[in-house]
Amino acid sequence: MFKNRGKLILLLVPALLLTGCWDSQDVSDLNLGAMVILDRQGDELSFTVEIAKITPPGEGGGGGGGTKQTYLTGAGANFAEARDALDMQMDKPLFLGTVRTLVITERAAAGDLAEYLFRLRENQEYRQKVNITITAEEPEAFEGFENESDEPAGYVIDDTIQTATELGHTCAVTTEKYVNDILAGRGFVVQNIGFDDKQIKLNGYSVFRDAKLVGFIPIEESRGLTYISGRRPVWVYRLPGAGGFVTAEVELASRDVKPSYRDGKVKFEVKLAFRATIQYKSGTSLFPLNEKNIKEYSDSLRRVLKSEVDAAIQLSQRQFRSDYMSFGEALRIAYPDEFEKMDWAAEYPKAEIETEMSVDCAVSDKLDIEAS
Amino acid sequence: MIKKRPKIEVILKAIEEEGFPLSRRSLRCEGGSIEILYVQQLTDRVSLADFVIRPLCNYLARGERGLKAAEVAENVLLADDCALQTDADEAQSLILDGRVVILLPEDEQYISVNLKKVEHRTIADPMIEYTLRGPRDCFVENLDTNLALVRYRNKDAKLRICQYKVGVRTKTSVALIYIEDIANDKVVETMKKRIQAIDVDGIGESGELEVYLQSGRRNLFPQMGVVERSDMAQHLLNEGKVLVLVDGSGMALSAPKCFAEFFHSCDDRYDNMYFGLFMRITRYASFVLALYASSFYVGIAEFHTDALPSRYVISLAEMRARVPFPPIVGALMLEFIVELLREALLRVPKQIGSAVGIVSAIVIGQAAISAGIFSPLLLMLASGALLASFVMPDFTLANPMRILKIFALLSTGFLGFYGLVLFTCAMLIHLVSIESFGVPYFSPLAPFNRYDFLRSFIFNISLSPLRPKNLKDKDRTRTRT
Amino acid sequence: MKASVTDRQVFFVLFLTLTAYTVISIPKVIAQKTGSGGWTTILFTSLVFAAFAWVIVRLNSAFPGKMLFDYSRRIVGKAAAYVLAAYFALYFLLVAVHLNMQLTAVLRAEFYPKTPQWVMLVATLLVIGSVAYRGVTNVGRFFEVIGSVFVLTAVATHLIMFLQGQPNEVLPLFRASQIPEYLLGTKDVVIAFLGIELLTVFPLSGRKSGRTAAAAFLTVLFVGVFYVVVVESCIMMLGMQSTKNYSYALIEAIKQIDNPILERFDILFLTVGFAALVAGICGVYLALVEYATRLFKKPPRIAVVAGAGAAIVALSVAGQSMKNSTDLFESALLIAGPVSALLIPGALLLTAKVRGLVQKPR
Numbered sequence A: 001m002f003k004n005r006g007k008l009i010l011l012l013v014p015a016l017l018l019t020g021c022w023d024s025q026d027v028s029d030l031n032l033g034a035m036v037i038l039d040r041q042g043d044e045l046s047f048t049v050e051i052a053k054i055t056p057p058g059e060g061g062g063g064g065g066g067t068k069q070t071y072l073t074g075a076g077a078n079f080a081e082a083r084d085a086l087d088m089q090m091d092k093p094l095f096l097g098t099v100r101t102l103v104i105t106e107r108a109a110a111g112d113l114a115e116y117l118f119r120l121r122e123n124q125e126y127r128q129k130v131n132i133t134i135t136a137e138e139p140e141a142f143e144g145f146e147n148e149s150d151e152p153a154g155y156v157i158d159d160t161i162q163t164a165t166e167l168g169h170t171c172a173v174t175t176e177k178y179v180n181d182i183l184a185g186r187g188f189v190v191q192n193i194g195f196d197d198k199q200i201k202l203n204g205y206s207v208f209r210d211a212k213l214v215g216f217i218p219i220e221e222s223r224g225l226t227y228i229s230g231r232r233p234v235w236v237y238r239l240p241g242a243g244g245f246v247t248a249e250v251e252l253a254s255r256d257v258k259p260s261y262r263d264g265k266v267k268f269e270v271k272l273a274f275r276a277t278i279q280y281k282s283g284t285s286l287f288p289l290n291e292k293n294i295k296e297y298s299d300s301l302r303r304v305l306k307s308e309v310d311a312a313i314q315l316s317q318r319q320f321r322s323d324y325m326s327f328g329e330a331l332r333i334a335y336p337d338e339f340e341k342m343d344w345a346a347e348y349p350k351a352e353i354e355t356e357m358s359v360d361c362a363v364s365d366k367l368d369i370e371a372s
Numbered sequence B: 001m002i003k004k005r006p007k008i009e010v011i012l013k014a015i016e017e018e019g020f021p022l023s024r025r026s027l028r029c030e031g032g033s034i035e036i037l038y039v040q041q042l043t044d045r046v047s048l049a050d051f052v053i054r055p056l057c058n059y060l061a062r063g064e065r066g067l068k069a070a071e072v073a074e075n076v077l078l079a080d081d082c083a084l085q086t087d088a089d090e091a092q093s094l095i096l097d098g099r100v101v102i103l104l105p106e107d108e109q110y111i112s113v114n115l116k117k118v119e120h121r122t123i124a125d126p127m128i129e130y131t132l133r134g135p136r137d138c139f140v141e142n143l144d145t146n147l148a149l150v151r152y153r154n155k156d157a158k159l160r161i162c163q164y165k166v167g168v169r170t171k172t173s174v175a176l177i178y179i180e181d182i183a184n185d186k187v188v189e190t191m192k193k194r195i196q197a198i199d200v201d202g203i204g205e206s207g208e209l210e211v212y213l214q215s216g217r218r219n220l221f222p223q224m225g226v227v228e229r230s231d232m233a234q235h236l237l238n239e240g241k242v243l244v245l246v247d248g249s250g251m252a253l254s255a256p257k258c259f260a261e262f263f264h265s266c267d268d269r270y271d272n273m274y275f276g277l278f279m280r281i282t283r284y285a286s287f288v289l290a291l292y293a294s295s296f297y298v299g300i301a302e303f304h305t306d307a308l309p310s311r312y313v314i315s316l317a318e319m320r321a322r323v324p325f326p327p328i329v330g331a332l333m334l335e336f337i338v339e340l341l342r343e344a345l346l347r348v349p350k351q352i353g354s355a356v357g358i359v360s361a362i363v364i365g366q367a368a369i370s371a372g373i374f375s376p377l378l379l380m381l382a383s384g385a386l387l388a389s390f391v392m393p394d395f396t397l398a399n400p401m402r403i404l405k406i407f408a409l410l411s412t413g414f415l416g417f418y419g420l421v422l423f424t425c426a427m428l429i430h431l432v433s434i435e436s437f438g439v440p441y442f443s444p445l446a447p448f449n450r451y452d453f454l455r456s457f458i459f460n461i462s463l464s465p466l467r468p469k470n471l472k473d474k475d476r477t478r479t480r481t
Numbered sequence C: 001m002k003a004s005v006t007d008r009q010v011f012f013v014l015f016l017t018l019t020a021y022t023v024i025s026i027p028k029v030i031a032q033k034t035g036s037g038g039w040t041t042i043l044f045t046s047l048v049f050a051a052f053a054w055v056i057v058r059l060n061s062a063f064p065g066k067m068l069f070d071y072s073r074r075i076v077g078k079a080a081a082y083v084l085a086a087y088f089a090l091y092f093l094l095v096a097v098h099l100n101m102q103l104t105a106v107l108r109a110e111f112y113p114k115t116p117q118w119v120m121l122v123a124t125l126l127v128i129g130s131v132a133y134r135g136v137t138n139v140g141r142f143f144e145v146i147g148s149v150f151v152l153t154a155v156a157t158h159l160i161m162f163l164q165g166q167p168n169e170v171l172p173l174f175r176a177s178q179i180p181e182y183l184l185g186t187k188d189v190v191i192a193f194l195g196i197e198l199l200t201v202f203p204l205s206g207r208k209s210g211r212t213a214a215a216a217f218l219t220v221l222f223v224g225v226f227y228v229v230v231v232e233s234c235i236m237m238l239g240m241q242s243t244k245n246y247s248y249a250l251i252e253a254i255k256q257i258d259n260p261i262l263e264r265f266d267i268l269f270l271t272v273g274f275a276a277l278v279a280g281i282c283g284v285y286l287a288l289v290e291y292a293t294r295l296f297k298k299p300p301r302i303a304v305v306a307g308a309g310a311a312i313v314a315l316s317v318a319g320q321s322m323k324n325s326t327d328l329f330e331s332a333l334l335i336a337g338p339v340s341a342l343l344i345p346g347a348l349l350l351t352a353k354v355r356g357l358v359q360k361p362r
Helices: A002-017 A079-087 A106-110 A114-122 A139-143 A153-167 A175-184 A223-229 A291-320 A327-334 A336-341 A344-350 B006-018 B045-061 B069-076 B090-096 B143-153 B185-196 B206-213 B230-239 B259-263 B266-270 B273-303 B310-319 B327-347 B350-370 B376-389 B395-433 B450-457 C007-019 C022-033 C035-062 C068-076 C078-110 C117-133 C136-164 C176-184 C186-193 C196-201 C209-238 C240-245 C249-255 C266-295 C301-321 C325-354
Strands: A031-041 A044-051 A070-076 A101-105 A131-135 A188-196 A199-209 A212-218 A234-240 A245-262 A265-281 A352-363 B023-029 B032-038 B082-085 B100-103 B110-113 B159-166 B172-179 B225-227 B242-246 B252-255
Touching: A031 A106, A031 A139, A031 A153, A031 B310, A044 A079, A044 A139, A070 A079, A070 A139, A079 A114, A101 A106, A101 A139, A101 A153, A106 A131, A106 A199, A106 A212, A114 A175, A131 A153, A153 A188, A153 A199, A175 A188, A175 C209, A175 C240, A199 A291, A212 A291, A223 A245, A223 A291, A234 A291, A245 A291, A245 A327, A245 A352, A265 A291, A265 A327, A291 A344, A291 A352, A327 A336, A327 A344, B006 B032, B006 B090, B006 B100, B023 B045, B032 B045, B032 B090, B045 B069, B045 B100, B069 B082, B069 B110, B082 B090, B090 B100, B090 B110, B143 B159, B143 B172, B143 B230, B143 B242, B159 B185, B172 B185, B172 B230, B185 B206, B185 B242, B206 B242, B206 B252, B225 B230, B225 B395, B230 B242, B230 B252, B230 B266, B259 B273, B259 B395, B259 B450, B266 B273, B273 B327, B273 B376, B273 B395, B310 B376, B327 B350, B327 B376, B327 B395, B350 B376, B376 B395, B395 C117, B395 C136, B395 C266, C007 C022, C007 C136, C007 C196, C007 C209, C007 C266, C022 C035, C022 C186, C022 C209, C022 C240, C022 C249, C035 C068, C035 C176, C035 C186, C035 C196, C035 C209, C035 C325, C068 C078, C068 C266, C068 C325, C078 C117, C078 C196, C078 C266, C078 C301, C078 C325, C117 C136, C117 C266, C117 C301, C136 C209, C136 C249, C136 C266, C176 C186, C186 C209, C186 C325, C196 C209, C196 C266, C196 C325, C209 C240, C209 C249, C240 C249, C249 C266, C266 C301, C301 C325
Parallel strands: A031 A101, A101 A131, A131 A188, A265 A352
Antiparallel strands: A031 A044, A044 A070, A188 A199, A199 A212, A234 A245, A245 A265, B023 B032, B032 B100, B082 B110, B100 B110, B159 B172, B172 B242, B225 B252, B242 B252
């Protein structure tokens, strides 16, 4: 037998090759999803999928309209039925690997988000870095979205969030972190988006406790949140002072959260150090940016920052009662045994959190503002 | 009774019976006639007249008696290469080899004189080992010319040239060259044994000889190098390698040869060390591109679409929107067309070569995309792979690559990137298992030798003080500065 | 040519075989059993196994050019040597079946959900068989190449994971109150270090045996450090809670890596990582073939390789249809592994020393 081993191999290898490539799927035979919108109307769940329009090279353009993406909706009593209803409308299999944004309406988020996030995690097709956002808009509103470059809405939303993250105006969070927070019993915030005159806009944050939607933080009130939770938060402030207004770019330089646990009481000392760069003055009136004035602006800024951070902390403790700023993590690291024994969700609203700000204010190196 | 002169009669009779055409010049002398036998087309007739016939005639005119071959060879003939022979059976081979055989009436011995003159190509520029810098003299089809080139570049007293006749009918001259106090004795002995063991009708080219010298005739990867340039030959001899020259072939063979050496070029030695390193990296990258480019395309387009960023996936889908064939089929078709192009351009007459090239580019490139037969990305990758395959300095590595590329494609078409991984593992185990005359083929990577690795991959090999360890040379010291 | 391997090849053989499959699942095991202080468990276990790796190399070096079957005939007699060979052959068959099943399960779960497992099994075994057929020396070289690429890629990948991950997830690094859990966790980590027994089929030249033994010892310690790096970086990327949930936590963690070129960074693991996995299984297959050829001397090597492959396929397919086959295999390995890696080599070395068969190391 083994004298003919060459023939045996020659038979075996093509036989294997010809049995079919089960996972082979040509990319042009797929419906490429760009965005998925999850909604709930009463007891019915619905998925709306935005499918990217594929324009072969040399075609496309010419005449108005006709370049919008395709939207398909499937509804059912649960996720599986809703998905089945959606699949029944597909001329080609749906490919979720190109989905960049998952939009969940506030109605759907008010229910238990955990099941959907676990479903998301189990589905290998989804990108690991897919953005989850909450919206108060109706799913139909997204169909009216227009973009000059004909990009799918899902991509524009993702780009908007990425840009905001790069500018330091928001906290970037992956789906895996949401799942981790749910499993750890922690609260979390999810970006909330909407439309502003048919343009995508970041509205703020939807707050979750026990994987259920409990509130909303407008973007204007979210600076404190970004200073506690964001990676590299940067905001611009217009500060009053004796001589007039100055505009300064404020960047968080360092963040230190020091927990202490004594006699059953939890206390946090939050020290935030900021670096402020004065960029320009208001008006043409000349007022000197001397040491005294800069100290004034620095004090004014510190007061503003402290009020923002304190307000953010109070909001999380008093109104939402959800530790979405992860103070519990600092406590867990410092006092792991005690943390394991306590009910942190109940303890957090009672915790004493003191904040201390320091601001290092300087004039921008690029310009000599005082040169006459 | 006429006294027979058995030797000369035996030889002449044998030649007549064989019936091959040759030229014959008789000179009358005391005791009979001197027979001068030669093949006109292989002999320098001017030298024959000046160095053999005229001196003999002058000698005979003096009325000398009792001509002896030894005396004639030493004192009469003016040719430098004269040999005394006794074997009657050898005479035919000598004549067919281009030598002039002089039969004397009163002597058992005869003389063979080397007045060989064969028309051959002059030394020209290299055609396959072209470099920007460095000498341009390369081997030709004449063994003597080639040996002259080797001798000219290497004046080492220890340079040894062993000559053999291979092929029962063609009796092709094969020269084995090595430097005695550097080359590994085992390699030399193995080579000698293998040459002497060849029993075939004929050998026309070094490529035919290579098949018999390699261990295992079914090896996909070449175990010997092909050398066209004399300076490269000199470098290899100094390295401790063995060179084989074949009469009638303009390509020499060198052994042992390792996989990494296929990526070395003469430019690396003559140019700046950093440029040499840069070019070697480029060659390795080209090898990977040539082998895997189409497979990556098939893997991404068919199995692992989600590996690409989403915008690229949409671009890829747009490019493939009108293409009717699955990626694997398109890739195989395009590879076939590329191979057709390669073969056609090799054999097309020079006058219409450029026209054919332009037509192919336009037809395949533009028209195929417009007709929606191939995706532009696939075409670009296939073209890039084709160009990359020409980057290898030693073209003999490009041939197995062309075959392996198809297997890589099929493996990827079957099981995606995992199939490609399995293919790579299979190819790798094959490469590490081969030995070229006792030297592991994949050294200095496996088995790893740090000194050889650094010298092969990073530094200029000509400047390294020691010869590679894997060759097990007798003298490892190369430079003393 | 006498079959032997260099120190460097010993390093890669050990490294790739030990990490073959375990590297994918060890983050989950550590996260579940010991939490963020699990690095202590790993390092402690690695120390124990490093010591026994030293024992095996010491044993091999005392009998240059021979593998365990050959020198055990001298130490314990012919009959006992055959019993040992049969035991090791069965053991490596069990390990090969388990590893192949796990490999195909991972492929199916992460990359090829529709491809039948037997297809992946047969395709893998064809390649692994061709590797094992080439013998010890060539397999050693094969490991050298694959191992070099894998180590470089792994180091770069885990460095990126350390930079992008959340350090808070792995803190606190040590809790004194968890010391009993850290010690108990050793039994769950034992499987991660099974593979040192592969050294019994790699003959050594006997030259510089002290250095080879030290290399083996340090290699196993290095594997321990590598596991620590893998576990900590996974937990940093996924979070402690998520890591407990994923069977193949390493692949999930690699998917989280942010980079501009590949959307799914685990494609790198599919190529380089699985090449290392395949290499690891090749080592086990080679060991099975080496013992089998000693037991069945008459058939040609290719017949033994093909027979072993057929046995692996048959048992793997049967195993896939059984419920809880993975647990069954792991329970069996928990007992058979330490016997093969620790007990038998230790007993052989002791017996050889008592009988005066062990020379001093050179």
